[in-house]
Amino acid sequence: MLHVVCAIIYNDDEILIAQRSDKMALPLKWEFPGGKVERSEEKKMALQREINEELAMEIEVGEALEPVIYHYKSFSITLYPYICNSSSKAFIKREHREIRWEKIENLKKYDWAAADVPVVKKLITEINKM
Numbered sequence: 001m002l003h004v005v006c007a008i009i010y011n012d013d014e015i016l017i018a019q020r021s022d023k024m025a026l027p028l029k030w031e032f033p034g035g036k037v038e039r040s041e042e043k044k045m046a047l048q049r050e051i052n053e054e055l056a057m058e059i060e061v062g063e064a065l066e067p068v069i070y071h072y073k074s075f076s077i078t079l080y081p082y083i084c085n086s087s088s089k090a091f092i093k094r095e096h097r098e099i100r101w102e103k104i105e106n107l108k109k110y111d112w113a114a115a116d117v118p119v120v121k122k123l124i125t126e127i128n129k130m
């Protein structure tokens with residue numbers, strides 16, 4: 001079982017989404033940036049480390065959403081999503097095929113990694129209540 005943290009990074013009313021490259025696992029799927037938690041690492045620290053490595057961004061890590069367990073054909077993950085904030089929209093694209101800021105109501109148009117689907121649904125439901 002992989003333990004993966006991911007960041008739902010807000011700036012104004014947009015969040016940062018990322019498309020995996022064709023050389024990564026789950027090629028071309030969209031995800032929230034993040035990565036594997038290393039042994040004995042605290043999850044929020046792991047998330048700040050991954051976001052700094054992948055995007056050269058500093059984020060504030062906030063509320064944890066409910067973790068998602070998903071069994072892909074060749075591996076299983078527990079995905080730990082966190083609501084995060086960035087005071088800037090600037091990033092450097094280091095690993096992904098594409099990175100973009102997007103409004104929540106547009107997230108359903110993307111081909112998400114399967115583990116992310118319940119997270120995206122939850123974000124859309126929350127915004128519709130407002």
Ligand SMILES: Nc1nc2c([nH]c(=O)n2[C@@H]2O[C@H](COP(=O)(O)OP(=O)(O)OP(=O)(O)O)[C@@H](O)[C@H]2O)c(=O)[nH]1
Pocket residue numbers: 002004005006024025026030031032033034035036037077079113114115116
């Ligand atoms: N980062 C991230 N990974 C996700 C998400 N959803 C999801 O199924 N995953 C899967 O979780 C795993 C995370 O691995 P990763 O490749 O991003 O992590 P990493 O940077 O630590 O990997 P590395 O050690 O290969 O560089 C991948 O297999 C990825 O497909 C998501 O929203 N964000």
